[in-house]
Amino acid sequence: MNKMKEIVLSDYRIVLDDSLTALRDFLQQHTYSKLIVLVDENTHRDCLPLLQEVQDNLEVILTPSGEVNKNIDTCELIWQEMMRGNADRKALCINLGGGVLGDMGGFAASCYKRGIDFINIPTTLLSQVDSSIGGKLGIDFKYGKNLIGLFRNPKLVLISSRFFQTLPQRQYINGWAEIFKHALIQDAAQWERYRNLDILQCDINEIVYQSLHIKKAVVEEDPFEKGLRKILNFGHTIGHAIEAYSLEHEQDSLLHGEAIAIGMICEAYLSVKKCGLPQVALDDIVQVLLTHFPKHDITGFDAEEMLQMMSLDKKNEGSTILAALLSAIGNCVYDVPLSSAEIRESIAYYNSL
Amino acid sequence: MNKMKEIVLSDYRIVLDDSLTALRDFLQQHTYSKLIVLVDENTHRDCLPLLQEVQDNLEVILTPSGEVNKNIDTCELIWQEMMRGNADRKALCINLGGGVLGDMGGFAASCYKRGIDFINIPTTLLSQVDSSIGGKLGIDFKYGKNLIGLFRNPKLVLISSRFFQTLPQRQYINGWAEIFKHALIQDAAQWERYRNLDILQCDINEIVYQSLHIKKAVVEEDPFEKGLRKILNFGHTIGHAIEAYSLEHEQDSLLHGEAIAIGMICEAYLSVKKCGLPQVALDDIVQVLLTHFPKHDITGFDAEEMLQMMSLDKKNEGSTILAALLSAIGNCVYDVPLSSAEIRESIAYYNSL
Numbered sequence: 001m002n003k004m005k006e007i008v009l010s011d012y013r014i015v016l017d018d019s020l021t022a023l024r025d026f027l028q029q030h031t032y033s034k035l036i037v038l039v040d041e042n043t044h045r046d047c048l049p050l051l052q053e054v055q056d057n058l059e060v061i062l063t064p065s066g067e068v069n070k071n072i073d074t075c076e077l078i079w080q081e082m083m084r085g086n087a088d089r090k091a092l093c094i095n096l097g098g099g100v101l102g103d104m105g106g107f108a109a110s111c112y113k114r115g116i117d118f119i120n121i122p123t124t125l126l127s128q129v130d131s132s133i134g135g136k137l138g139i140d141f142k143y144g145k146n147l148i149g150l151f152r153n154p155k156l157v158l159i160s161s162r163f164f165q166t167l168p169q170r171q172y173i174n175g176w177a178e179i180f181k182h183a184l185i186q187d188a189a190q191w192e193r194y195r196n197l198d199i200l201q202c203d204i205n206e207i208v209y210q211s212l213h214i215k216k217a218v219v220e221e222d223p224f225e226k227g228l229r230k231i232l233n234f235g236h237t238i239g240h241a242i243e244a245y246s247l248e249h250e251q252d253s254l255l256h257g258e259a260i261a262i263g264m265i266c267e268a269y270l271s272v273k274k275c276g277l278p279q280v281a282l283d284d285i286v287q288v289l290l291t292h293f294p295k296h297d298i299t300g301f302d303a304e305e306m307l308q309m310m311s312l313d314k315k316n317e318g319s320t321i322l323a324a325l326l327s328a329i330g331n332c333v334y335d336v337p338l339s340s341a342e343i344r345e346s347i348a349y350y351n352s353l
Numbered sequence: 354m355n356k357m358k359e360i361v362l363s364d365y366r367i368v369l370d371d372s373l374t375a376l377r378d379f380l381q382q383h384t385y386s387k388l389i390v391l392v393d394e395n396t397h398r399d400c401l402p403l404l405q406e407v408q409d410n411l412e413v414i415l416t417p418s419g420e421v422n423k424n425i426d427t428c429e430l431i432w433q434e435m436m437r438g439n440a441d442r443k444a445l446c447i448n449l450g451g452g453v454l455g456d457m458g459g460f461a462a463s464c465y466k467r468g469i470d471f472i473n474i475p476t477t478l479l480s481q482v483d484s485s486i487g488g489k490l491g492i493d494f495k496y497g498k499n500l501i502g503l504f505r506n507p508k509l510v511l512i513s514s515r516f517f518q519t520l521p522q523r524q525y526i527n528g529w530a531e532i533f534k535h536a537l538i539q540d541a542a543q544w545e546r547y548r549n550l551d552i553l554q555c556d557i558n559e560i561v562y563q564s565l566h567i568k569k570a571v572v573e574e575d576p577f578e579k580g581l582r583k584i585l586n587f588g589h590t591i592g593h594a595i596e597a598y599s600l601e602h603e604q605d606s607l608l609h610g611e612a613i614a615i616g617m618i619c620e621a622y623l624s625v626k627k628c629g630l631p632q633v634a635l636d637d638i639v640q641v642l643l644t645h646f647p648k649h650d651i652t653g654f655d656a657e658e659m660l661q662m663m664s665l666d667k668k669n670e671g672s673t674i675l676a677a678l679l680s681a682i683g684n685c686v687y688d689v690p691l692s693s694a695e696i697r698e699s700i701a702y703y704n705s706l
Contacts, residue, residue: 033670033671072425072429076425076494079494079500079501080495083494083495083496083497083500083665086664086665086671086672088667088669088670088671089667089670090670110503111464111491111501111502111503112500112501113500113502113667114489114490114491114499114502114503114504114667115503115504136467137467138464138467141429141432141436142433142436143436144436146467147432147436147465147466148432148464148465149464149466149467150463150464150467150468150503151467151468311439312436312439314441314442314466314467316441317386317441317442317443318386318439318441319439
């Protein structure tokens with residue numbers, strides 16, 4: 001990508017810009033007492049040097065990487081380091097990392113001294129397409145993912161594919177689960193373009209740009225997830241439980257996108273049964289997703305435990321498990337109640353593929 | 354108080370109503386999946402029964418009382434109990450308690466599943482005049498008070514003097530520190546009325562009502578404490594440090610209002626030196642405050658440690674200690690830098706009284 005693209009949202013901008021000069025421009029227009037950069041071991045090594053090329057005077061706070069560390073203990077570590085560095089309310093927090101770091105860093109910044117400004121620089125494809133828009137911040141807590149958190153927007157999101165060039169291919173493909181999801185729930189034409197694409201040989205920044213436009217439209221219509229926004233959870237009701245189960249029980253656990261791909265297959269199956277998705281569409285979805293996300297053996301996963309997790313999902317009302325399902329490719333309905341039997345059946349379907 | 358009074362703010366109301374029927378009215382107009390009441394041991398015993406007279410189906414979460422428990426551990430306990438009770442995003446959290454419980458309960462509610470609605474029912478005079486308006490939520494963290502928190506408003510505040518009738522007189526007088534403060538910073542006529550009042554024999558609900566109008570005007574002009582709102586911190590720069598020191602080192606530690614009364618005397622002294630407050634006004638303030646808040650021996654307090662605490666105050670910029678000082682009774686200026694020497698001198702002044 002050579003030319004700067006941007007997406008303008010209600011109170012901030014997303015700038016897609018490999019040169020990263022947008023950061024320097026932003027900092028020239030704003031006055032901060034201190035620039036704090038949150039990194040993990042990986043972004044400290046691979047991404048921070050790129051940032052330091054355009055901006056000096058960055059005070060670095062190193063956090064432990066991974067979903068297992070997206071918790072209140074790590075927030076306390078961040079707050080402690082901010083206090084030690086004497087960061088006041090006019091400090092800026094720059095979150096340089098994937099989804100875990102962005103969600104947690106945004107939450108920590110929003111609660112520090114009742115809130116300081118933050119910028120997100122998502123360094124994985126997944127976080128670029130998934131968490132650049134929507135203002136969802138948070139950490140995991142006993143019983144489930146993102147149970148503690150807030151809605152708040154960053155002051156700026158900076159996207160560059162330079163950050164994930166050092167990442168393993170598996171991480172890159174991981175991000176595609178959300179790109180496919182955006183297409184499936186809102187844009188049949190986009191799905192049509194992507195289903196046969198060689199995803200390793202494409203203009204990924206252009207695709208991120210297109211994908212974010214879908215999310216933007218949905219989130220702007222329903223910023224606090226009272227209704228429409230729930231369609232973004234397609235694949236996530238079952239996928240989140242699979243992800244959590246894998247994280248808990250598997251040595252080499254599934255990545256978020258990999259689990260969501262399984263969740264999308266299960267929920268597409270239920271979409272046929274409950275919402276009129278044509279069988280041929282299901283077959284198409286399964287074929288595309290299995291191409292990029294090869295079958296993972298989940299026959300040993302304990303359905304009871306996963307159902308228990310699903311029943312604790314934030315999107316539920318009371319104890320009824322609600323999901324977003326497809327009525328067609330490019331069309332999604334939400335708040336569809338799922339029974340335990342239906343969920344078990346959909347997992348059996350995935351296992352039968 | 355027999356007739357219902359109310360104060361209307363931008364997005365919620367404060368109802369002063371001994372009958373508590375305003376709660377029932379509110380609940381009839383809103384649909385919640387669950388009514389959670391946060392209490393501590395004291396409000397569980399003394400205040401919850403009054404609430405249960407007008408509303409049943411309350412699910413009670415008991416938290417440990419006191420400033421020492423206003424921390425992330427207690428929040429985790431609250432979140433855990435909410436999860437155990439399967440509270441969804443449409444649950445309502447009713448904070449029944451003093452300032453500690455209101456600040457912490459509001460924070461916990463605002464972060465639970467990215468935010469559920471909450472109502473505050475402040476049960477002490479202090480919390481009624483101090484935290485009914487302003488949306489400041491939070492908990493204490495290593496290094497200082499309220500370091501972790503948010504700005505968010507409750508859906509309703511319900512005030513009744515019935516709640517504090519079981520409280521010791523010391524707690525009642527504690528609340529008067531903030532009533533005096535509101536008068537001193539904004540309303541000389543109010544100060545004139547209160548300075549000779551028999552505060553044990555007065556229409557306290559009417560006084561709370563008047564006092565809240567001052568806070569309302571200030572907060573509405575500057576909701577996020579960018580400027581004017583800082584005048585509400587009169588007495589708090591030094592007072593907070595005295596409170597924290599006492600809490601840490603004294604067996605029978607100072608209450609918030611008692612510490613703020615000392616802070617107001619110190620800061621009124623500095624107001625004469627730095628902001629043109631007439632000496633006669635200082636003498637008047639000292640006389641009134643010492644009448645209600647008898648001299649406390651702080652000669653053993655370590656000034657170094659308190660200065661360290663003050664330097665960590667959220668209101669500072671960088672390491673300069675900033676305070677709000679009086680230019681006259683009823684008139685306050687903010688962001689006045691204080692040197693360590695000046696602060697020491699003001700404490701020596703208090704000790705000399």
